[in-house]
């Protein structure tokens with residue numbers, strides 16, 4: 001027989017289930033305000049904006065929908081995206097931005113708008129809806145395939161220009177924030193290097209920032225031919241087409257940002273072995289710099305661990321990748337022949353890991 005809990009515990013359990021089940025209402029409300037351009041509208045207004053002013057400024061939204069806009073805004077105020085404050089000059093209240101909604105403004109230098117729109121696109125969310133079906137299916141390698149007619153994430157990306165563009169924009173939007181932190185607060189990681197290869201560096205946003213902040217470093221972006229073909233370099237930045245499983249050009253340091261979380265352990269060890277060859281050629285004793293998540297479930301901050309676990313589920317469903325804890329990272333480094341490593345948790349939920357041969 002199921003144990004009868006005290007009624008206060010049952011009510012708490014019910015509230016917990018409701019809150020978890022409706023978590024997606026928060027995500028979809030953020031998607032909606034981002035699509036409607038509400039952060040930009042309030043920013044442009046320059047002072048707290050009343051509901052009437054907001055509704056009038058929303059393109060294509062009829063005044064008859066004002067109360068629906070108010071209820072949408074009440075939810076995103078509650079989740080910390082806006083504040084509703086008293087306007088001095090009148091009796092009304094107006095909406096203002098918070099640090100989170102400022103990052104949803106399209107032309108903010110560290111805008112996360114593209115990230116929000118790409119991650120909440122049905123292309124990305126549908127695999128999670130299909131997770132149960134995927135667990136009981138023996139054919140598909142990932143839930144992404146179950147949701148997308150058997151096609152892998154990378155196949156879809158190749159065939160679907162809309163999704164490809166959305167995803168690339170979302171990924172690129174992550175870089176300015178990382179570039180800002182590493183070129184200001186983590187300069188010691190790059191000081192003294194003469195050369196660096198950004199492996200899987202995409203179109204080179206991060207390598208460009210490193211090349212500008214450290215003019216003495218000769219930077220190379222290595223990525224697959226379709227990604228880097230035709231991109232012009234600069235004095236100390238060049239693009240090379242190649243396969244990281246085959247060969248990485250010799251260099252003082254190899255940078256891997258959001259690369260190893262895409263792959264299973266076996267492939268990560270192969271990539272790391274190629275990195276080790278690159279940084280130890282010509283009697284070098286360089287290093288590999290990894291920017292990725294180190295899952296820390298002992299952390300006091302419940303919210304950041306939860307976000308790390310969300311990323312792990314995302315990588316599992318999208319590409320059969322994973323987020324790793326410190327022990328799992330250490331095993332990869334040992335298996336690839338490295339002797340030591342240092343983890344600096346300097347990038348919010350991400351860390352910088354320096355790995356030495």
Ligand SMILES: C[S@@+](CC[C@H](N)C(=O)[O-])C[C@H]1O[C@@H](n2cnc3c(N)ncnc32)[C@H](O)[C@@H]1O
Pocket residue numbers: 171172174175199200201202203222223224227242243244245256257258259262
């Ligand atoms: C998740 S993205 C990360 C991009 C970039 N480092 C960033 O943080 O925005 C993974 C990158 O790895 C590249 N990639 C995948 N397989 C590769 C391979 N075999 N050799 C080189 N690059 C590869 C992809 O083209 C893509 O640009």
Ligand SMILES: O=c1cc(-c2ccc(O)cc2)oc2c(O)c(O)ccc12
Pocket residue numbers: 115124153170171174258261262314315318319
């Ligand atoms: O779906 C994703 C999302 C990411 C991602 C998003 C935002 C960040 O700040 C970092 C990473 O990365 C992915 C990835 O590397 C991949 O290979 C497939 C899917 C995703």
